[in-house]
Amino acid sequence: MLGVSQSAVSRAFTPGASIAPELREKIVRFAEDVDYHPNAIASMLSKSRTNIVGIVISDMQNPFYPALIEQLSRALQRIGLQSLMFNITKGTNLEEQLSALRRYNVDAVIIISATILSGPTLRWATEGRAAILINRVAEDTELSCVICDNAEGARAIADHFHAIGRRRVAYVAGLSHTTTNRERQNAFITRVAEHGMTLSALIDGNEYSYYAGRTAAFDILARGETDAIFFANDILAAGGLDALKERGVSVPEDIAVAGFDDISMAAWPHYDLTTFRQPIDMIVDVAVAMIENGSCAPGQRPTIRRISGELVKRGSTAIVDP
Amino acid sequence: MLGVSQSAVSRAFTPGASIAPELREKIVRFAEDVDYHPNAIASMLSKSRTNIVGIVISDMQNPFYPALIEQLSRALQRIGLQSLMFNITKGTNLEEQLSALRRYNVDAVIIISATILSGPTLRWATEGRAAILINRVAEDTELSCVICDNAEGARAIADHFHAIGRRRVAYVAGLSHTTTNRERQNAFITRVAEHGMTLSALIDGNEYSYYAGRTAAFDILARGETDAIFFANDILAAGGLDALKERGVSVPEDIAVAGFDDISMAAWPHYDLTTFRQPIDMIVDVAVAMIENGSCAPGQRPTIRRISGELVKRGSTAIVDP
DNA sequence: GCCAATCTTGCATCCGTATGCAAGGCAAGC
DNA sequence: GCTTGCCTTGCATACGGATGCAAGATTGGC
Known part of the structure; x- marks a missing residue:
């Protein structure tokens, strides 16, 4: 002293x-x-502010999420917030994790595509605290969300398929019941119809995985009649692309392929995948700003921010000269 | 009341x-x-135990790490510990992050291959608190570590190359100065010499990335004289494989390829990559056990646990009948 | 039915920082 | 030189739960 x-x-x-x-x-x-x-702990106790944000994640297998989480945690760090990670996957004790979320008095909760969380669970977990959903819209809850404009993306893909002369297109869903998938699927199907194109197949992969994409591609090949496939995300598309090539199908000559997200793999020469880029930077910025200015605080009216993405045209949908 | x-x-x-x-x-x-x-905060204050583990990560781009982090955080959750994420990449304010590590009084620190942290920094960050390095050995610090037996893996690959009849082999490093790389590289080169094989190329990719692997593969092709390549990890190998195929080189007929880690991508039919599997489960179990039983606590003698891995033979090193 | 041992419960205090309030110090203005 | 007002500083208390200690309640044994 x-x-x-x-x-x-x-x-x-x-x-x-x-x-x-x-x-x-x-x-x-x-x-x-x-x-x-x-001692930050003592400070938290007296200020009743923890400077900790709870991040709820459920799928680290899809490279899109690690990329998002990395950016997010860095952006939070920049304004002095730390990230407490809650990993929710099959087999985790949901209740225990979510109650931890409350016990630790996090300043805000960011839920990243927690498809596992049902509406009531979600409501309970976020009750009375600032919360944001990323990459998923609130259905029966009063939560703010930041989400890529899925419909815009799906339409862009449909338009692009049409522009490069494809007329018999297929759609491969990830988890068909997720809001993300429904938005992409509905917008795609609608726009396809508007262009007078044929929806030659509509497949539910049941998960967003490489193997689901692979299986779906084989299914589509078995039916024939398809000259372009829109996979609900890039991982599905990667599996699909490899499957097509394995069967000797030329991409884009025989079948054009597009994905969604623009994960780094999509740019790899081997995949060279046309995709709709989710602007991670902007999504993160908006989410962090919402936390900073308190617009996602419990009292506030929930905001829904749809962020515009960008069609990234690559070889998998190149125009083929006959 | x-x-x-x-x-x-x-x-x-x-x-x-x-x-x-x-x-x-x-x-x-x-x-x-x-x-x-x-209120967990109040409890922390009086018990001076936070039930929080700080996880320092630096590379979420390599899928190996998300997979590791996911398992790790789940294992910690299971014993009632939460994970506070510290993302250290180029551009982060190192000092601020590490001082946060201290202010938050985390019960333990797990540092995952933080190649960015120098010895002194590392020592400062972990001073007086339980700490574990995963996937990196302590050099000039007194820290416990859990690490895959890199030398064992590298030797297994060399042996395997020899067994399938390859004699002119190349090695592609990731970051050549990392302990991980040095262990793999030295063991590989030594065993290659023991078998009387020729080291036809030794390339430093300068980073563990797809593109570095790709570039390295082109380099090796330009020199000729190689019939097997050991890439320091799977992401490098993936880039290398695609590059070889792009040039019309047959794998494994012309050149056999092996990686390290066994990320999920290695098993994809397109890559079908022989690799040395890092036993993530075991690494996580050991690390968590060390935290639980306090053997990585500040007073204790540091432990170094090397975990045995497993050679996973796949198509990229299949035996070719002449 | 009485005493001792054990189990429950409450009281008081502590953990380390934040902050309203008041006291003291200092400068400007007349 | 005195008053007014601002700037600093310390005092006291609050944050919410943990825990040693002692008092009260319960049980068992004889």
Whole structure:
């Protein structure tokens, strides 16, 4: 101790607190010497603010999510928030995890495509605290969400298929009941009809995985009659592409292929996959801004922000000269 | 309030505390009604135990890490620990992040291949707290680590190349200065020499990425004289494989290819990549056990646990009948 | 039925920081 | 030189739960 009160120390480490610059300097310097660090826990207790955001994730297998999480956690770090990770997969004790979410008094909860969480669970988990859904819209809950404009993307793909002269197109769903899939699927089918194209197949992969895409591609081949396939995301598309090539089908000559997300793999020369890019940067920025300005706080009216994406045309839908 | 003391409430939620079962029951039930949850923050403060583990990560792009992190966080959840994520990449304010690690009083720190952290930084970040390195050995620090037996894996690959009749082999490093790479590289080169095989190329990719693998493969092709390539990890190998195929090289006929990690992609039919599997389950189990039994606590002698892996033979090194 | 041992419960205090309030110090204005 | 007002600082208390200690309640043994 160097003869100052505990209050002084507290103020020395509180930006903007009422303390003389010299005293602050003196305290901070001395703290370095004795290796003192303010205890964040105690601070949380008295301020009832934790500077921790709970991030609920459910699918780390799809590279889109690690990429999103990485950016998100960095953006949060930049404004002094830490990320407490809640991994919800089959086999996790849901109730225990969500109650932890409450016990830890996180300042906000970000739920990333937690398809596993049902409406009531979601409501319970986020009750009375700031919350944002990313990549999923709230159905029967009053939650804010940030989501890519799935319909826009699906229409862009349909338009693009039409523009490159395809007329018999197929759609491969991931989990068909997810809001994400429904938006993409409905918009795609509608636009396909508007163009007078034929929907030659509509397959539910039952999961967003490479193997589901592969299986779906084989199914479509077995039926014939398809010259373009829109897979609900890039991982499905990767599996589909490989399956087509394996069967000797030329892409894009015989069948054009498109995905959704623009994961890094889509740009690999081997896949060279046309896809609709989810603007991760912007999604993250918007979500973080919502947390910062409190627009997702419990009292507020929930906001739904749809972020525009961008069609990335690559070789898998190149125009084929007959 | 239902006429009981605050102590009673505390004890009701503390397993093993001295309290009559009926009273506990009553309190817990009432708590449900009024939606009371024990405040973990307050508990941390008085117990000086946070039940939070800091996880320091630096590379979410390589699918191996998301897979590891997912398993790890689930294993921690199972024993009641939460994961606070610290994402360290180029551009993050290292000092601020690491000081957060201290302020938050995490019970333990798990550092996952933080190649970015130098020895001194590492020491400072983990000083006085339980810490484990995963997938990297401590060099000049006194830290416990859990690591796959890289040398074993590299030797297994060399042996396997030899067994399938390859004699002019190349090695492609990721980041050549990382301990992981050095172990794999040295063991591979040594064993190659022991078998009397020729090391036809030794390339440093400068990063563990698809494109680095691709570039390396082109380099090797340009030199000729190689009939098997060992890439330091699967992502490199994937890039390499695609590059070879792109140039019309047959795998495994012309050149056999092996990777390291056994990420899920390695098993995809398109890659069908021989690789050395890092036993994620076991690595996670061991790390979590070390935290649970306190063997990585500050006072203890650091433990180094090398976990045995397994060679997974796939098509990329199939035996070719002449 | 009485005493001792055990089990429950409440009281008081502590964890480390934040902050309202009041007291003291200092500068400007007359 | 005195008053007014702002700037600093310390005091006291709050945040919500954990826990040692002691008092009260219960049980068993004789």
